[in-house]
Amino acid sequence: xxxxxxxxxxxxxxxxxxxxxxxxxxxxxxxxxxxxxxxxxxxxxxxxxxxxxxxxxxxxxxxxxxxxxxxxxxxxxxxxxxxxxxxxxxxxxxxxxxxxxxxxxxxxxxxxxxxxxxxxxxxxxxxxxxxxxxxxxxxxxxxxxxxxxxxxxxxxxxxxxxxxxxxxxxxxxxxxxxxxxxxxxxxxxxxxxxxxxxxxxxxxxxxxxxxxxxxxxxxxxxxxxxxxxxxxxxxxxxxxxxxxxxxxxxxxxxxxxxxxxxxxxxxxxxxxxxxxxxxxxxxxxxxxxxxxxxxxxxxxxxxxxxxxxxxxxxxxxxxxxxxxxxxxxxxxxxxxxxxxxxxxxxxxxxxxxxxxxxxxxxxxxxxxxxxxxxxxxxxxxxxxxxxxxxxxxxxxxxxxxxxxxxxxx
Ligand SMILES: Cc1ncc(COP(=O)(O)O)c(C=O)c1O
Numbered sequence: 001x002x003x004x005x006x007x008x009x010x011x012x013x014x015x016x017x018x019x020x021x022x023x024x025x026x027x028x029x030x031x032x033x034x035x036x037x038x039x040x041x042x043x044x045x046x047x048x049x050x051x052x053x054x055x056x057x058x059x060x061x062x063x064x065x066x067x068x069x070x071x072x073x074x075x076x077x078x079x080x081x082x083x084x085x086x087x088x089x090x091x092x093x094x095x096x097x098x099x100x101x102x103x104x105x106x107x108x109x110x111x112x113x114x115x116x117x118x119x120x121x122x123x124x125x126x127x128x129x130x131x132x133x134x135x136x137x138x139x140x141x142x143x144x145x146x147x148x149x150x151x152x153x154x155x156x157x158x159x160x161x162x163x164x165x166x167x168x169x170x171x172x173x174x175x176x177x178x179x180x181x182x183x184x185x186x187x188x189x190x191x192x193x194x195x196x197x198x199x200x201x202x203x204x205x206x207x208x209x210x211x212x213x214x215x216x217x218x219x220x221x222x223x224x225x226x227x228x229x230x231x232x233x234x235x236x237x238x239x240x241x242x243x244x245x246x247x248x249x250x251x252x253x254x255x256x257x258x259x260x261x262x263x264x265x266x267x268x269x270x271x272x273x274x275x276x277x278x279x280x281x282x283x284x285x286x287x288x289x290x291x292x293x294x295x296x297x298x299x300x301x302x303x304x305x306x307x308x309x310x311x312x313x314x315x316x317x318x319x320x321x322x323x324x325x326x327x328x329x330x331x332x333x334x335x336x337x338x339x340x341x342x343x344x345x346x347x348x349x350x351x352x353x354x355x356x357x358x359x360x361x362x363x364x365x366x367x368x369x370x371x372x373x374x375x376x377x378x379x380x381x382x383x384x385x386x387x388x389x390x391x392x393x394x395x396x397x398x399x400x401x402x403x404x405x406x407x408x409x
Contacts, residue, residue: 008056013042027151028067028378036361036376040368047074049385052373060373061390063380068234068349071260071315072305073385079263079301086297097293099300106303107271110241113251116277118270119290123233123258124150126268127200129285130254133270134198134227136279142194143169144183147202149231149256170196174205177216184220195224201252202231203244208346214250221253227276233258233268234379237302238348240312263302267295311384312348318382318391319347325395326352339402349379352398362405370397 013031016023023030031038041054050073052062065071072079086099104117120126127149135141149155157166172179186194199221203209221228230252232243237260240246245255254272261267270277305311326343340359341352352374354360360376367374372394374380 008041012055035364036357039365049073050383050390060371062373064375065381065383068381069259070264071383072263073383076263079298082297082301083294086294091294092292096291099293099296100291103296103299111271112242112245114271115274120268121266123268124152126256126270128152130229130256130270131198133276133279136283137276138197140197141168142196143198144196145200146172146174147205175209175213177213184224196226198227198229200229204235211248214248218250228252230255237261241306262295262299265295265298267299314384315382316347318386319350321391323350351379366401367397372397
């Protein structure tokens with residue numbers, strides 16, 4: 001059992017432990033994942049802008065932003081209104097809603113090289129659909145990938161994943177062109193003979209990719225007749241409307257979008273070249289609620305906001321301010337002071353890296369005491385709702401906690 005933090009109802013943690021398998025249905029929201037163990041708040045009652053209210057009545061400035069699912073701020077009025085209207089209009093029906101076409105047209109127009117779209121509820125599901133399309137298009141089975149792509153078989157390995165499925169997926173290091181080439185040729189570690197159906201890349205893993213790596217992936221895919229898929233679940237609608245493909249100007253065949261796409265409503269999409277997308281007719285990819293239109297309406301409102309506001313510019317500006325204040329990188333102000341963390345990442349998805357998990361835990365819990373919620377072992381995500389005052393509040397809390405914990409190290 002995980003007792004609640006001071007002022008937080010510990011009975012919720014006990015009830016979660018008893019009633020919800022694994023404490024919560026989103027693995028990255030357990031006390032272990034958030035803080036490295038019990039002691040922090042475990043449940044919330046509402047979220048608004050960049051703030052959350054915990055079940056214990058505590059208000060926190062949040063940087064996890066629901067694991068990057070929210071880039072405009074929680075409960076963004078336009079998104080909430082569009083979703084509420086769609087809910088009142090029935091949410092689902094016997095025919096697909098016209099919103100599906102409108103959203104597909106708008107997504108395709110905003111993503112380099114894309115011609116068609118298809119909708120899903122989760123990122124993992126959409127990645128698997130993209131891989132299925134690649135398999136149909138190539139008649140092959142192997143997948144070479146870099147990064148995390150959700151919990152489904154193959155994209156993750158471990159207990160319960162059939163060995164035969166896991167063996168079809170070869171993981172390669174981020175931003176390593178030689179390793180990618182070897183894996184595609186089937187000669188690298190874990191590589192097996194035969195060209196892959198797909199090369200699936202998370203375009204950003206803790207740092208920006210070299211453009212050369214993306215170009216090498218493009219070249220390898222073309223040479224070996226594989227489908228190049230960018231997993232832009234975190235980078236889409238964050239680095240740019242067209243994600244990493246727009247930022248680094250190397251287009252994949254397919255891209256997977258999710259998270260910020262509908263600002264917290266359950267929606268993911270595969271977008272890409274018609275020749276591959278159209279193979280959806282040659283296999284069975286379908287889900288009852290893929291066409292519910294609350295999430296489609298929410299995503300439409302998100303696109304409206306992107307049309308009118310420089311969302312990417314704001315996210316980058318906020319993140320840059322934080323990283324600047326924290327002295328990003330080795331040799332920066334923080335490292336010089338001997339802080340237990342180093343600020344790293346991209347402005348749009350920054351993080352604090354700790355060498356000592358105990359120091360990390362103490363630090364994160366102390367930040368919560370000062371009203372700031374940072375993500376353990378993963379990104380902190382700026383949103384449109386984070387402003388200069390939020391940055392100041394965060395930097396002040398981080399500095400104060402760093403100074404306060406110094407004697408304990
Ligand atoms: C890059 C990437 N791909 C896929 C996924 C899986 O998405 P979901 O959790 O919506 O299934 C995630 C989730 O964190 C992700 O970051």
